[in-house]
Amino acid sequence: MGETPGKTETERRDVGGMGVGDDDDRWAQLPPELLPLIYRRLPDSADFVRFRAACRAWRDAAPESDPPSQLPWALERRGSAFQTRLHSRFYSPSSGRTYSARGHGGRSWLVVDGVCQGHVVSMVDLSRTVLCNPLTGDRLALPPAPYPQWRHGVVHVVADGRGGGDGEEGSCLVVNTSTRTRHFGYCRPGDTKWSMVDGRQDMCHRAYHGGRFYVNTDAHETLVIDASTGAVESVLPPPGRPPGATACGDYLVESCGKLLRAILFPRDGVVAASAQDYYLNVYQLEPAPDGKCSWAKVETIGDRALFFDKHGHGMSLEPNDAAELRQNCVYFMHEKRTWVDAGEYRFLCRYSMENGEVDRVVSLPDTFGDTWLVPGLCPSE
Incomplete structure (x- = not known):
């Protein structure tokens, strides 16, 4: 509709006394x-x-390289691993919202379980994998998978390789683990093949730190493995445990240039009926006078927050109270199964290092909670 003849600029202002474009200007x-x-x-x-x-x-x-700190988003798992998926859905526990991102039309949109820094790993067909940023659509080709994913149930994990001290700062590290043999390989975008680490079959959770892989074993020892050669340099003894306690989770993560190990225990030493029945002991890798390293228990993680998924993979995050991401806290997963309806329920829990209690529990939608992603807005380099 046109303007009324004879109206002045002042008369065309809204009831608040501002012009049409003044609100945006303010x-x-x-x-x-x-x-x-x-x-x-x-x-x-x-x-x-x-x-x-x-x-x-x-x-x-607000540059894209400086997004707000937040809890990771949970990726929805649905249908067959070989089903073509045009869209993926993500759940944000910070806001309680679900978002959808367009996929890339591969045979399988996702074959990743773990925690991811900005990217996820997508399988285009049975032999090709790519590193994808679901928010920007950015894609980087990876070498052919070292294991047959469709038979071995391979878990892909995208880890943060920053702070390695080997000239690789800022690059991401993709770790591909065989759930059958427990051997693993790793690569960075641009590599033409995977570097394999396959000397033992008792390897469990791992972290990359200072050009080395630190890998927990079934015996709770920690292997120190040179990433360039795959050789085991040393074996660290396990940290001391409360008498009679059985660990429910054992995690490794790098935080601000330090390697941390968090071990989850039930308070009664046997089983945890609810999320509030857990407590965590956190240890830091410390050099000894004789040149060897050992685990030393710490009572605080300072101004950081640690996040772990159910597979033992983790990351260190910068706190943001608005996103329920608080400093000196550890976030972990708790699963509860019921025999009545054969259901499986997932909960994201927050453990406070300050008072030793689980002070927040977030219930997750049924099909979310295996794969976690910290959304990245910048294209890969």
Whole structure:
């Protein structure tokens, strides 16, 4: 509809006394120093994308490389592993929302279980795998898988290789583990083949730190493996455990240049009926005077938060209270099965290092909780 003849500019203003475009101008003129304080407290990446879309000034103040810290998103698992999937759905426990991202039309959209830094691993067909960023559509080809995924039930994990001290800072590390033999291989984007580590069959959870893999064994020892040669350099004895306690989870993760080990125990020493029945002991790798290393128990992880999935893979995160991501806390998974309806329920739990209690439990949708992703907005280099 056209404007009414004779109306002045003042008369065309709204009831609040502002012109049609003045409201947008007011938001754009917020002091630049306030904008980072706002967007860094947003609950998840979707809100960050909306923030950047508000106006040019907000987009310039919020670079894609600086998204707010948040809890990882859980990826939905559904249908056959060989089913073509045009879309993937993600659940954000911080905001309680579910998001959908378009897939890449492969035979299998996803064959990854674990925690991922910005990317997931997609199987295009039975022999080709690619590293995908579901938010940007970015894809990087990986070498042919070292194990036959469709027979061995291979678990792909995308780990953060930063802080390795070997000139690889900022690169991501893809670890491919055979669930049958427990051997594993690793590569980085651009590699033409996998570097294999296959000397033993008692390997469990692992972390990459300082050019080495640290791998827990069935006997709770930790193998120190040179990543370039695959040779076992040393074997660390297990940390001390409470008398009679049986561990429910044993995790390794690098945090701020330090290697941490978190062991989950039931409070009664035998079984945990609920999430509140768990407690965690956290250990840090410390050098000894004789040049050897050992695990030393710590009572705090400082201003960081640790996150672990049910497979023993983990990451260190920067706190953000708005996203329920709090410092000096450890996030872990608890599963509960019921015989009545043959159901399996998943819960994301937060353990406070300050008071030794599980102070938050988030129930997850039925088909979420095996694969976790920290959304990344920047294309891979």
